[in-house]
Amino acid sequence: AGEGGGEGGGGGEARASAADGEAHWSREVTALSSLLVLPVEEETERQSLALLATRALCSPAAAVRRVGRAVLAVLLRPPSSPPPKSSAEAPPPLFADGEAMEADGGAAPLPQQLPYSPVDAWRDDVCDGWGAAFSGSEPSGGEAMETEPPTSSPADGSQPAAAPPGELMPPGGLHSPLGARADALLLQPDYLARAAAWLVVDHKEADEGSAQTAGALAARTAAAEPHNVICATVEAGRSWPRTDAHGQGGADFSLGAARLFERLAAHYGPPIRPLLLPTALSLSAAGSRRDSLAVGFELLGGVLRAAGSWPRDDERRLHEELLGGGFGAALRACPVESVGTAQSFLRFASASRDPRRLSWLAATLLAGLQSAAAANETSLSHATALRFVAPLLAELRWRGPQLAEATLSRGSTAAAVTAGARQVREEVGALLALSMQAASPPPPGQPQPAARIGAAAAGLLRSVLAACRLEGLPRGSADAAPDAASGGNGGGGVVLLEPEDEGERASARAARVVALACVRGCVRHGRPQALLPYGEQLLRASLATAASINDPDLSNAGRACAVLLAQLPLLEAGLLVPFLALLKDLSASPSWHLRGCLLPPLKYLIYLGQFAPPSLQPPPQEAIQALLLQLLVDPQLEVREAAMPVVAGYVRLYGPHARRRLLAWADNILKKRKNGGAPLAQRHGGVLGLAALVALAPYDVPSWLPEVLERLARHAQQPQPIKAAVSRVFADFKRTHQDNWAASRKRLTPEQLEMLADAEQPPHWYA
Incomplete structure (x- = not known):
C-alpha cells in the first residue's frame, strides 16, 4: 500500500485481494451448506462432499471449519429412517378414504415420503453444528494455517488415493460412507x-x-x-x-x-x-x-x-x-x-x-x-x-x-x-x-431401587435436620407470647435462635446451609414433590435461618427458601393447614426477626387459601385472618408495618366480607380509650388496618371509603407512631387521586374535604 501511492495503486489491489479472500470463504460456506441440503443420490457425490468437509476441518476460515464439522457429523450419522424403496406403483393416497386431493384440474397427489437426503438425519445437529457456524465472531480473511493439510489426490480429483489400511476399515468389511480419499486424510497421524x-x-x-x-x-x-x-x-x-x-x-x-x-x-x-x-x-x-x-x-x-x-x-x-x-x-x-x-x-x-x-x-x-x-x-x-x-x-x-x-x-x-x-x-x-x-415418585414396577435411594437420602436429611438445632423454636400455643420487652416499638433486644456454644452454633449454621441447598435444588429442578414429606421441618429450618442476623447472605437464602416451600403443591398433599399451624406456632417466638420472616411465605399461603375446598377443616381462611391480625398488632413496629400491605392483599382476595370484618375489628380496638384501654401497639395496629382498607382503592373513591377516611382522621393527633401513619395514609391518598381529583372530590362532603386537608397538613402551634 505504501508503494502503490494513490487509490489506484497497490492499496486498491490489496483491498481487492482481501475482498476476494472474504468472498472465497463465504462461497465455500454457501457451497457446503447447499450440498448438504441437496439430496445425495450418487455415491461419488457423497464421497466428494465428505472430502470437502474433511478438508474444511483445517481451513483457515473459521466459518468453513464450523460448517465442515457439521457436514462431516451429518454424513457419519446413521440415517433415522431408511430411504424409500423405488417402486413402479403409484404412491398411496394421502387420505384414508382413498381419494387424493385434486388441485388445478386434477393434479397428481403428493407422495407420502420425500426422497431421502442428509437433511433427514440433521435434526439433532442443526442447533450444535450448523447453527453454531454463525454464532461467533466473523472470521477474518487473514487467518493462516501454519502447515497446509496434505491432500491425497490431485486438485482435479481424477486419481483417487489408495485405500487406507485394512485394519482401519469398519468391521465386517463394510464400505466407508466417506470414501477412500476422505479416509486417507482423516487417518493421517497428525x-x-x-x-x-x-x-x-x-x-x-x-x-x-x-x-x-x-x-x-x-x-x-x-x-x-x-x-x-x-x-x-x-x-x-x-x-x-x-x-x-x-x-x-x-x-x-x-x-x-x-x-x-x-x-x-x-x-x-x-x-x-x-x-x-x-x-x-x-x-x-x-x-x-x-x-x-x-x-x-x-x-x-x-x-x-x-x-x-x-x-x-x-x-x-x-x-x-x-x-x-x-x-x-x-x-x-x-x-x-x-x-x-x-x-x-x-x-x-x-x-x-x-x-x-x-x-x-x-x-x-x-x-x-x-x-x-x-x-x-x-x-x-x-x-x-x-x-x-x-x-x-x-x-x-x-x-x-x-x-x-x-x-x-x-x-x-x-x-x-x-x-x-x-x-x-x-x-x-x-x-x-x-x-x-x-x-x-417411585417408578412403576421398580419400587426396590427407588426405595434404596430414598432410604439413603432420608437418612442424610434426618441427620441434617437434627444438626440444624431447631429445638429452641416454639412448637405450640403453650409457649410464651411475645410482649413489649421482646421487641416493643423498636427498642427490644435480639433473640438468637441458635445454640449458645460457639462450636455448636457454627455446626448448626453449617447444617442449615445444606438444608437450604437441598430445597433450592429440588424446586429449581422442577421436582418439588420430593420435599413434601419433610416440608414442615424444612420450613422451620428455613425460617430460623432467615431470622439470623449474623450472616446476611445466609438470612436472605433462608427467606428465599421459605418462599419456595410455600409454593409447593400443598393443597394436593394436604399440607396447607399444617403449614398455617406451623406459622401460628412460630408467631409466638420472642424473636421479632422470626415473626417478621413469617410474612413472605404467608403471602403465598393467603393466595392458595382461596382455592381450599369447603370441606377442609379447620377452614384456612379463619387461620389466615387470625394470624394476620396477630401480626398487625405485634409489639415490634417493623413487624406491624410489614404486615399492613399483606393485610390489604388478603382483603382484596377475599372480598367484601373480609373488608367488613377488618373494619369491625379495627373499630373494636380504636374505640378503647387511652387510660385503661388498648396498648399503643394495638391502637397502631388498628390504624394500620384502616390504612390497609384505604390502600384497596388507590385511584377511585368507592361508597365505603369516605367513612374509613373519617375514622382515620379522628386519630391524626394521637401519639407517634399513630400520627405519622395517619399523615402518610392521607398524603398517599391525595397523591394517587391527584389525576382524577375533580371527579373523586365529588364523592366527599365539604366536611370530609376539610377534614382531609387538616389531616394531611395538621395546624401549627402558633396558628
Whole structure:
C-alpha cells in the first residue's frame, strides 16, 4: 500500500485481494451448506462432499471449519429412517378414504415420503453444528494455517488415493460412507490433532464473540444455558442438573464437536484410538487452558461413547489407558472456570446409560471423591469432586441406588454437613436433592431401587435436620407470647435462635446451609414433590435461618427458601393447614426477626387459601385472618408495618366480607380509650388496618371509603407512631387521586374535604 501511492495503486489491489479472500470463504460456506441440503443420490457425490468437509476441518476460515464439522457429523450419522424403496406403483393416497386431493384440474397427489437426503438425519445437529457456524465472531480473511493439510489426490480429483489400511476399515468389511480419499486424510497421524488445534482456536473466537455487546445472535448464544441444548439433542437427557455458571456458563463444551468425534470413533473402530487418545489426554491434562480443556473433554466424551460399540476388551483397554494417562488427575485439577465444561462432558459421556461405561465412570469419580476427602485437600477439590457425581446421579435417577448409597452414606459426606467448607456443604445439598428426586415418585414396577435411594437420602436429611438445632423454636400455643420487652416499638433486644456454644452454633449454621441447598435444588429442578414429606421441618429450618442476623447472605437464602416451600403443591398433599399451624406456632417466638420472616411465605399461603375446598377443616381462611391480625398488632413496629400491605392483599382476595370484618375489628380496638384501654401497639395496629382498607382503592373513591377516611382522621393527633401513619395514609391518598381529583372530590362532603386537608397538613402551634 505504501508503494502503490494513490487509490489506484497497490492499496486498491490489496483491498481487492482481501475482498476476494472474504468472498472465497463465504462461497465455500454457501457451497457446503447447499450440498448438504441437496439430496445425495450418487455415491461419488457423497464421497466428494465428505472430502470437502474433511478438508474444511483445517481451513483457515473459521466459518468453513464450523460448517465442515457439521457436514462431516451429518454424513457419519446413521440415517433415522431408511430411504424409500423405488417402486413402479403409484404412491398411496394421502387420505384414508382413498381419494387424493385434486388441485388445478386434477393434479397428481403428493407422495407420502420425500426422497431421502442428509437433511433427514440433521435434526439433532442443526442447533450444535450448523447453527453454531454463525454464532461467533466473523472470521477474518487473514487467518493462516501454519502447515497446509496434505491432500491425497490431485486438485482435479481424477486419481483417487489408495485405500487406507485394512485394519482401519469398519468391521465386517463394510464400505466407508466417506470414501477412500476422505479416509486417507482423516487417518493421517497428525491430521486429527491439527483439526483439534483449530477447534481450540474456534473456542477462543466463540468466547470473544460472546463477550461483544454487538450482535443479538451472539448475545443470545452467550446467555443460553447448555443444559437446554443437551436436553434437546442427547437421548435420555431429560433431567440435566442445574449448576451455577462457571466461565461462559458451561458453554465451552460443544455438543456438535463431541458428536463428530463420537461418530468418527464409532466409524473407524478401535484402531483410531492411537490417533485420538494422545491428543485428548494432552489437551485435558492438568494445567491446560480453558479452551484446550473444552476440546480435550469433547474428544474424550466422543471416544468414550463410541467405545460402547467396540469389543469389550478394546473398551477395557481404553479405560485403562485413560486412567494411566492422567484422566483422574485432570478431573481433580479442573479449574473453577472449567467445572461446568467437565460436568457437560460427564453428562454427555453418561447419556444412553451404557452399563460398562457408567460403572467405570462411577468408580473413577468415587475414587476421586475418596482421595479428595482422605487427603484433606482444599475445599475446592472436595466440592469439585462432589459436583462431578451430580451428572451421573441425574442421568441414572432410580437406576443408580449403588451410586447414591456410596455417595450419601459416605463418612466424608456426613462429616461435611457440619464441618466442611460452605461450597462443599452446598454441593452435598445439591446431591441430596438429586437423590430425593430420583426416589420421588417411585417408578412403576421398580419400587426396590427407588426405595434404596430414598432410604439413603432420608437418612442424610434426618441427620441434617437434627444438626440444624431447631429445638429452641416454639412448637405450640403453650409457649410464651411475645410482649413489649421482646421487641416493643423498636427498642427490644435480639433473640438468637441458635445454640449458645460457639462450636455448636457454627455446626448448626453449617447444617442449615445444606438444608437450604437441598430445597433450592429440588424446586429449581422442577421436582418439588420430593420435599413434601419433610416440608414442615424444612420450613422451620428455613425460617430460623432467615431470622439470623449474623450472616446476611445466609438470612436472605433462608427467606428465599421459605418462599419456595410455600409454593409447593400443598393443597394436593394436604399440607396447607399444617403449614398455617406451623406459622401460628412460630408467631409466638420472642424473636421479632422470626415473626417478621413469617410474612413472605404467608403471602403465598393467603393466595392458595382461596382455592381450599369447603370441606377442609379447620377452614384456612379463619387461620389466615387470625394470624394476620396477630401480626398487625405485634409489639415490634417493623413487624406491624410489614404486615399492613399483606393485610390489604388478603382483603382484596377475599372480598367484601373480609373488608367488613377488618373494619369491625379495627373499630373494636380504636374505640378503647387511652387510660385503661388498648396498648399503643394495638391502637397502631388498628390504624394500620384502616390504612390497609384505604390502600384497596388507590385511584377511585368507592361508597365505603369516605367513612374509613373519617375514622382515620379522628386519630391524626394521637401519639407517634399513630400520627405519622395517619399523615402518610392521607398524603398517599391525595397523591394517587391527584389525576382524577375533580371527579373523586365529588364523592366527599365539604366536611370530609376539610377534614382531609387538616389531616394531611395538621395546624401549627402558633396558628
